[in-house]
Amino acid sequence: MGLVVMGTRFPRTLRTAAERCLRCGHCVAACPTQQLRHEGLAAGECLPLEARWVAAAQVVGQLIRGRRSIRRYRPEAVEKGTLLAVLDAARYAPTAMNSQSVKWLVVYDPAEVKKLSLAVIEWMRGLMQKDEAVAGRYNAATLIAAWDAGLDPVLRGAPHVLIAYARQDDPAAASSCTIAMTTAELAAQPFGLGACWAGFLHLGARNSPAVQEAMGLPAEHVMHGGLMIGYPAVTYHSIPPRKPLTVDWR
Numbered sequence: 001m002g003l004v005v006m007g008t009r010f011p012r013t014l015r016t017a018a019e020r021c022l023r024c025g026h027c028v029a030a031c032p033t034q035q036l037r038h039e040g041l042a043a044g045e046c047l048p049l050e051a052r053w054v055a056a057a058q059v060v061g062q063l064i065r066g067r068r069s070i071r072r073y074r075p076e077a078v079e080k081g082t083l084l085a086v087l088d089a090a091r092y093a094p095t096a097m098n099s100q101s102v103k104w105l106v107v108y109d110p111a112e113v114k115k116l117s118l119a120v121i122e123w124m125r126g127l128m129q130k131d132e133a134v135a136g137r138y139n140a141a142t143l144i145a146a147w148d149a150g151l152d153p154v155l156r157g158a159p160h161v162l163i164a165y166a167r168q169d170d171p172a173a174a175s176s177c178t179i180a181m182t183t184a185e186l187a188a189q190p191f192g193l194g195a196c197w198a199g200f201l202h203l204g205a206r207n208s209p210a211v212q213e214a215m216g217l218p219a220e221h222v223m224h225g226g227l228m229i230g231y232p233a234v235t236y237h238s239i240p241p242r243k244p245l246t247v248d249w250r
């Protein structure tokens with residue numbers, strides 16, 4: 001933001017700094033002698049940056065490339081503390097204007113997870129009657145048939161679901177929530193957890209008041225995405241290929 005400028009010996013802040021400050025903490029974090037104080041960031045709240053924990057490129061590369069969408073889960077619950085550790089990591093993801101406006105609903109009870117799946121399936125049944133073309137685009141008939149056969153094609157039998165939401169009048173919240181979810185999905189891996197984006201749940205929440213009601217977010221808030229999460233019942237042994245990069249250089 002250019003609010004701190006170098007004086008002859010010490011840095012100083014611009015007169016307008018207080019109004020324009022995003023409270024991003026860069027000034028405090030960049031100060032090599034840790035002498036810079038910010039009234040909005042209590043001293044001691046900054047975590048240390050440990051040189052010995054700088055991740056090797058191979059480790060980060062495998063974390064990113066070895067992540068898979070998990071669609072079969074072991075039934076055991078994940079401890080709440082572990083889920084909080086995952087969400088805590090996502091708190092450090094970037095947010096538009098440092099708004100930090102991402103909120104989470106943890107659907108912890110597997111019975112509540114099932115209710116959400118059912119609400120989505122019911123919405124799809126209605127859609128089949130109302131608009132066959134749109135229902136076809138969402139593969140509704142296949143999903144309904146799987147549900148009727150005793151499977152859960154919506155939330156895949158995951159024990160828990162993490163729902164990222166924000167105030168509906170926040171114009172940049174969709175991006176911030178998406179980045180937070182991506183961060184959470186990556187952060188879940190070292191805990192042995194697997195996750196999968198809950199696209200059908202999000203679709204239902206965007207289109208069905210009944211799904212919204214089953215979710216029960218606070219008034220004037222909207223879901224921006226969800227992640228199924230739990231211990232995977234599948235193991236992967238390699239990393240599937242991707243399309244080649246499409247890159248233009250100017």
Ligand SMILES: Cc1cc2nc3c(=O)[nH]c(=O)nc-3n(C[C@H](O)[C@H](O)[C@H](O)COP(=O)(O)O)c2cc1C
Pocket residue numbers: 067068069070071154196197198199200201
């Ligand atoms: C926005 C979004 C929504 C998704 N929704 C679902 C979903 O509802 N159900 C599902 O099984 N997978 C869902 N996925 C997972 C994709 O199918 C998956 O990322 C893709 O097939 C690549 O597989 P990988 O994630 O294991 O690399 C979704 C992914 C994204 C990014």
